[in-house]
Amino acid sequence: MHNTSLGWVFAMVATLLLIAVCCLGLLWAFATRSDALTALLYAGGGLLVLGVIWLMLALIGGIAYRTYLLSVLAPALIVLTAALLVLRIPQDLGWRMSRPALEKAAAACADTRSDTRIGLYTFDYIRKTPEGCTFSLAGSGLGPDGFAYIPSGSAPELPARALVGDRYTPLGGPWFTFDHFIDPAA
Known part of the structure; x- marks a missing residue:
């Protein structure tokens, strides 16, 4: 790389850093749900x-300078980010880091209607229910709503023809994620 233009190296490194920022932003958004x-x-x-x-x-790097090392880093970074997201590693890491704080909050289960930060997550409300406690994720666009x-470890069952409600997915032990749904065919 001794014949490589410093301008090209600077532009490529700056582009790589900006790509890394985009990838980290995605990983953070999925970790914090x-x-x-x-x-x-x-x-x-x-x-x-x-x-x-x-x-x-x-x-330019390949044709003019015959250098390829910096050029392969961006695709490698994007593939690594995609693999981490597909394997749900950021989501699982966010859950593991936040679970102790959520367990403490679930023990108290104080009803709130304002943004509350617990662990890595921001919730727009926390509500005590007959079954336990629900935490509604603020701005949940993809993924679970909360x-x-x-404590019983058994999520409420919906009637077979329910048009509206919450679907629960086990996370382990007494914890579930839930998704609000409305049947558009109704």
């Missing part, structure tokens, strides 16, 4: 623009 849809749109748009810039720089602590 914030509005992942918005994060995907912003980071995806950013990665699209940066991808065009990266492609131009990679072509968490439910149900």
